Amino acid sequence: MGFKVFNLSCTNHHMFEGWFPSAEALDDQTKRGLISCPYCGETQVKKELSAPYVKGSSSVPQTNSSSKESQLQDFQSSANIEQVRALLMKEFRNIINKAEDVGDRFTEEAIKIHHGETEERSIRGQATAEQREQLLDEGIDVFSIPDDLDPKKQH
Template sequence: MKVLDLQCRLGHRFEGWFGSQSDYDAQRERGLITCPVCNESEITKLLSAPRLNLGHGAAPEPTPDQGAPATSAGSPARRPADAAAASPTLPDVAPETLQQMQAAMMKMVRHVMANTEDVGTQFAEEARKIHYGERQARHIRGQATQEETEALIDEGIDVMALPVPENLKGPLQ
């Protein structure tokens, strides 16, 4: 099993698990690897330190002239400074902060997906029926064109666009 650190062209970092390097290459060439945050398919592999299990027991203590190890057993490896600067589209934000923001966004999207009914392309029609009392009030989601969205807003119906990654549009597990 190969675990790779990946990043989309918008700077979202995520982890991918593959059977081998050739599996990763084949899936990437076919456009099957997409960012779980924005669904972008332009993906690059980041530099990462391999984790090798060569034996059991504790790591050897460094000698005074060797210095401390770069990582410890419980902490993640640090990325080179170049990896963080690879995306010029992102503001200068710590990777930990970006990961927290991505996690919060995914949590919010999952909450919406789990607590709303998908009405598909009938969203504008169903939103109107709920707004005018023709249907029981409930939380819905679906697709609407820009024109339909603007018309709903003009009628005083509150709507909000929510980008949902493709991998969350199917049934939740």
């Protein structure tokens, strides 16, 4: 014997579901006061709208809870960004520390490396704005070292 789901409400407007073999069985049990509201215990309950209708509208609180989850994920990923940034800064620092300091020969060396005239390696040094332009014209990527990462300024 199958059961049907019915939406019920008590006199305090609490909504709940009940499973009954038939609408007649539900009516019989409500008349005899056998069904009580799970929220307040009220036994004066009545049948509400059909289950499919109410089930459809019950998806609203589910949407709310999933948006809370995505907010939490946003929070977690922003915490991860901080960790990733810290790792990148560490990696960046390692690269800078390993790079050969060629001082004011930087532009000259960078062009030589770019043309394959000298050993390919990471270098760092000083370049004027004009020299940077020259390097960019050669198609050489140059980036400025932030002050707090410059090994010379860490002392």
